[in-house]
Amino acid sequence: MTRRDRPTREEWTPTREEYAQTWKESRLSIPPFIRIPAAAVAAFGIGMCLGLAHGSKMAGLRYRAEHAHRLPTTTTGWYLYHKSKNYHLALGGLKEGMKNGARLSILSTAIFCAENLFDVYRGTRDMFSTVMASLAVAGGFSFWNRFSAAETARTARKGLKFGLAYGAIQDVMSLAKGRPVGYIEFIRRQIGKATQLEEKTT
Template structure:
């Protein structure tokens, strides 16, 4: 009896056709459970790369400024100077890389999760879900950081630009893959009705 109850609790597995349809119908032909973690990892990698470059550069400038008045005068001193400098460069770059990578990955996860929620709620996948997700995350980011009105407006503008650009790119891919895009289908239907009315009128 216990084994039977455990079996009843198991979720039914997707058939091959359902599995193929899930991949085909998803944004960029990648299901959310794969797309969102992949986007998070990609965002962290980009942030880590940018942070390493910027952080190591700033750490090097700080180190030179802090030791400008006491430069070594011996070969051993210069060796230790450069060894210490390289350590500060690596540590500063790693610290900044993790910081920027973590920030970008959190923002990326929030945007893609919100986008998926809007897709499910609206019942269609198009750039409007991406725009709403980007604006929602931009607003939340502004509130958490207590931005001024001007800074909030700039952040919202960046979110809007990202939403339009990335959403439109996804829609182009969807159309190329033969998937339906909500507003495109809406326009096509109305153009078709207008054409039919014109034909009847003539």
């Protein structure tokens, strides 16, 4: 490719109308290059908060159990006991928070990326792409963790419920914004064809 054949900066840069149209047609009115990183950050924050609460609680219980047979008997001993306990609470909560945050962030990123891939492949944005993405990630998660058949089925059910709920919410918001929804448009076309046939026969 010669220098003359290469696209110029103006050809690569979208116009303001194209940029606005991208925002309008995207899920939740947020383009994928913003929606996916934002979902990953939000998921990490939620997982971090949940992990901090659960991890610090478990670390506190574990510390109490490990030191139940040698409780301090002096004021200084109790001060050091609680100081050490608070350190273990913070460390345990931080470790569990980072672990949960990273896990939830990876799963959320995978679901949103798969959802976008299904949207592009199918040429439409609706609940079915969300459901397929959730089931695909649930299956991959089960395979990675080597779940049993019962655990895999339970994980798939959770993925299906999440996909249906989240997909339905997005579809309702799309209809409210005036964006086309795949299966709704299909139903409307079928009703329109049926109406035309009735008018022709009468």
